[in-house]
Amino acid sequence: MEASIELLSYVVSGLAIFVLLGLYVSWRATRLDRLHGRVEAARAALDAALVRRAAAALELAASGLLDPATSLLLAGAAHEARAAGEDRRELAESDLSRALRAAFGQPDFRARLADRDGGALVEELDAAATKVLLARRFYNDAVAATRTSRRRWLVRALRLAGHAAMPAFFEIDDVPPDNGPDADTA
Amino acid sequence: MRIGLVCPYTWEVPGGVQQHVRDLAEALLVLGHEVSVIAPVDDPADAPEPLQNYVVPAGRAVPVPYNGSVARLAFGFVSAGRVRRWLREGRFDVLHVHEPTAPSLSLLACWAADGPIVATFHTAIQRSRAMAAAYGILQTAMEKINARIAVSEAARKTLVEHLGGDAVLIPNGVTAHRYTEAEALPGWPGEGGALGFLGRLDEPRKGLPVLLEAFRLLAPGRPGLRLLVAGPGDLDEIRDTVPDELAQRVVLLGQVSERDKVRAYHSVDVFVAPNLGGESFGIVLAEAMAAGAPIVASDIEAFRRVLLGGRAGALFPVGDAEALAHAAAELLDDPVRRTALSREARIAVRRYDWTTVAHDVLQVYETVALDTAGVVEDFRSGVR
Numbered sequence: 350m351e352a353s354i355e356l357l358s359y360v361v362s363g364l365a366i367f368v369l370l371g372l373y374v375s376w377r378a379t380r381l382d383r384l385h386g387r388v389e390a391a392r393a394a395l396d397a398a399l400v401r402r403a404a405a406a407l408e409l410a411a412s413g414l415l416d417p418a419t420s421l422l423l424a425g426a427a428h429e430a431r432a433a434g435e436d437r438r439e440l441a442e443s444d445l446s447r448a449l450r451a452a453f454g455q456p457d458f459r460a461r462l463a464d465r466d467g468g469a470l471v472e473e474l475d476a477a478a479t480k481v482l483l484a485r486r487f488y489n490d491a492v493a494a495t496r497t498s499r500r501r502w503l504v505r506a507l508r509l510a511g512h513a514a515m516p517a518f519f520e521i522d523d524v525p526p527d528n529g530p531d532a533d534t535a
Numbered sequence: 536m537r538i539g540l541v542c543p544y545t546w547e548v549p550g551g552v553q554q555h556v557r558d559l560a561e562a563l564l565v566l567g568h569e570v571s572v573i574a575p576v577d578d579p580a581d582a583p584e585p586l587q588n589y590v591v592p593a594g595r596a597v598p599v600p601y602n603g604s605v606a607r608l609a610f611g612f613v614s615a616g617r618v619r620r621w622l623r624e625g626r627f628d629v630l631h632v633h634e635p636t637a638p639s640l641s642l643l644a645c646w647a648a649d650g651p652i653v654a655t656f657h658t659a660i661q662r663s664r665a666m667a668a669a670y671g672i673l674q675t676a677m678e679k680i681n682a683r684i685a686v687s688e689a690a691r692k693t694l695v696e697h698l699g700g701d702a703v704l705i706p707n708g709v710t711a712h713r714y715t716e717a718e719a720l721p722g723w724p725g726e727g728g729a730l731g732f733l734g735r736l737d738e739p740r741k742g743l744p745v746l747l748e749a750f751r752l753l754a755p756g757r758p759g760l761r762l763l764v765a766g767p768g769d770l771d772e773i774r775d776t777v778p779d780e781l782a783q784r785v786v787l788l789g790q791v792s793e794r795d796k797v798r799a800y801h802s803v804d805v806f807v808a809p810n811l812g813g814e815s816f817g818i819v820l821a822e823a824m825a826a827g828a829p830i831v832a833s834d835i836e837a838f839r840r841v842l843l844g845g846r847a848g849a850l851f852p853v854g855d856a857e858a859l860a861h862a863a864a865e866l867l868d869d870p871v872r873r874t875a876l877s878r879e880a881r882i883a884v885r886r887y888d889w890t891t892v893a894h895d896v897l898q899v900y901e902t903v904a905l906d907t908a909g910v911v912e913d914f915r916s917g918v919r
Contacts, residue, residue: 416612417672422601426601
């Protein structure tokens with residue numbers, strides 16, 4: 350009799366451990382899933398910010414307020430950024446940041462545009478550039494958290510991430526105009 | 536004539552366009568014309584040599600990403616203002632811009648000027664997305680150009696494909712007198728004879744492997760014969776293809792200075808241009824001709840034309856090492872023929888001399904500037 354009670358207690362505690370372990374694993378899986386969701390949302394926000402910045406640059410280029418050389422430079426860089434494939438994306442977006450800094454680095458650039466009713470275009474571009482900066486920080490932050498979580502042995506051993514691809518950092522030069530190191534070289 | 540030339544790239548930085556504008560300006564000055572060149576200049580005070588007095592500095596060029604690489608360009612309100620002032624003060628009969636599709640001074644000049652405008656297109660570019668995106672911006676400037684010149688068939692093709700319209704072909708000139716006289720490199724050409732090659736080593740189309748094979752065929756019968764190879768590329772890679780017993784006789788100079796290049800042309804008995812194709816003109820060949828080097832060249836169309844069908848240099852079937860060895864051997868054994876070819880080459884290359892090229896360009900100027908009031912500032916074009 351005593352032996353069977355002892356056996357039962359083993360079974361019960363075994364079951365309890367099993368259930369607890371299951372709960373823990375499921376909690377970890379949910380957390381990971383939530384992290385992946387956060388990465389996706391952050392990526393969507395980042396893409397939207399990049400599209401908005403390129404659109405603002407194109408609009409400024411086509412405004413007729415700039416000299417044709419600056420226009421050509423901005424239009425070219427904005428177009429490259431929009432049309433670049435995955436492998437060249439980061440390079441092309443960095444190039445756009447540099448082209449914008451070179452354009453805005455001209456002496457009295459903002460004042461001249463303001464004189465010609467270009468103030469709204471400049472504001473839109475400034476806002477878009479700041480959004481890129483923010484969105485990229487948030488995205489890379491989410492990526493970092495996800496990558497750390499996925500490196501845990503439990504996640505790896507039980508393949509909790511499933512087939513989801515390991516999210517990659519988005520590394521570009523996104524220093525906005527007038528704050529960049531080459532802002533005053535023109 | 537009063538001629539205004541616009542160079543879009545930094546004047547002191549070595550480059551094909553800068554060299555072209557300089558040579559053209561100097562040839563036009565020699566012909567008695569008034570010439571002013573506007574170009575980005577980094578810092579006149581820092582320059583190693585004083586600025587030529589025909590150059591008007593337009594300020595510094597800024598390095599910016601353009602078309603997938605970083606270019607030094609002059610753009611913006613300040614540059615535009617300087618170009619306008621230069622146009623106003625220059626009162627040119629004709630404005631000649633170079634590479635007007637680059638976002639720099641030439642585009643600004645097209646935009647700011649009204650009157651006879653000539654444009655020279657230098658580069659053969661791959662399909663440029665930037666150009667497509669900015670078509671509208673470029674179009675306004677391009678429409679004002681009265682005459683278009685392309686320096687090569689490839690540049691002309693690019694122009695036709697991307698911007699429509701056509702251009703006349705006027706190739707780069709050779710400043711022949713820079714090549715006429717030079718001392719041979721120490722120890723060259725030597726008793727046993729010397730063959731020479733100049734060009735990129737790692738570009739298969741320049742044909743160095745064909746020449747190395749021909750040298751391998753010639754070497755056993757001519758123990759004193761040597762091969763002088765100049766040009767940039769991976770020297771070790773070339774050395775690996777040379778048999779050990781010939782290693783001492785194949786001298787690789789690597790990249791050489793302008794001065795040593797001229798000396799190299801004067802250091803060989805036979806200069807070989809074994810190109811497999813793709814040359815539109817062959818500036819190296821023209822330089823060798825100006826130096827009076829006896830030449831053996833591939834029988835490609837461009838070379839056949841420059842060498843007057845073989846009168847100014849021997850031709851051999853493209854890529855045929857045995858035929859090359861045979862042609863080179865004949866020349867090595869025949870000093871009289873070498874002298875004759877050298878003389879013919881020096882005469883033939885005059886057609887490509889800058890003075891001749893400048894004459895061709897002047898004809899373009901005269902065609903568009905005839906009975907016009909000259910170049911004035913265009914007040915209609917937007918921002919000032």
